[in-house]
Amino acid sequence: MVYKEKQRIEQLFATLKKAGLNLEATQLESIAAIQRLTVLALSIAVRILQLIQGRENPDLPATxxxxxxxxxxxxxxxxxxDGKTQLQQNPYPPQTLAWATWIIARLGGWSGYKSQKPPGITTLIRGLYQFESTFFGWKLALGLLVCTP
Incomplete structure (x- = not known):
């Protein structure tokens, strides 16, 4: 197996475990409930891995x-x-995954300085949670949210 592929698999499991979503700490007892939780956690973990890949590959589209x-x-x-100085501006072209990852990382508490280490799993998870809340409020404010009974 290629090292990069092995590293991605390890990142996936790290995202699911204590470093990220802490799936092991679930107190669910039903197998069906644990399966549903795992599927939801995997969808979030894959998205985090996409953000990490976007951080490393500035040519990928944000879509x-x-x-x-x-x-x-x-x-x-x-x-x-964006910060007040040039060093705290998003350096990536709009609509790229790197641009979106930078925004998510800032929402997660990352300072935005290139001299700082890149945002990790925990920062990206926090940022993604913050973005999802912001996105829900944004849709609500614009009247785009459709709630069905």
Missing amino acids: VAFSDEQLQCLFAIAPTL
Whole structure:
């Protein structure tokens, strides 16, 4: 197996375990409930891995991990996350996965400085949770949220 592939598998499991979603700490007892939780956790873990890949490959489009509506929200919040100096500006072209990952990392508490180590799994998970909350509120404010009984 190629080292990069092995590293990605290890990142997937790290995302599912204590370093990320802490799936092992579930108190669910039903097999069906644990299976549903695992599927949901895997979808989040894959998205985190996509963000990590975007961090490493600035040519990927943001549509790999985000819908068109989510991209619109990212465009709306991006200016609020840029710092005052050039060093704290998002250095990536808009609509790339690297650009979106930078925004998610900033939402997760990363300073944005290139001299700092890249954002890790925990920071990206925090940022993704923050983005999902922001996205829900953004849709609600624009009247785009459709709730069905």
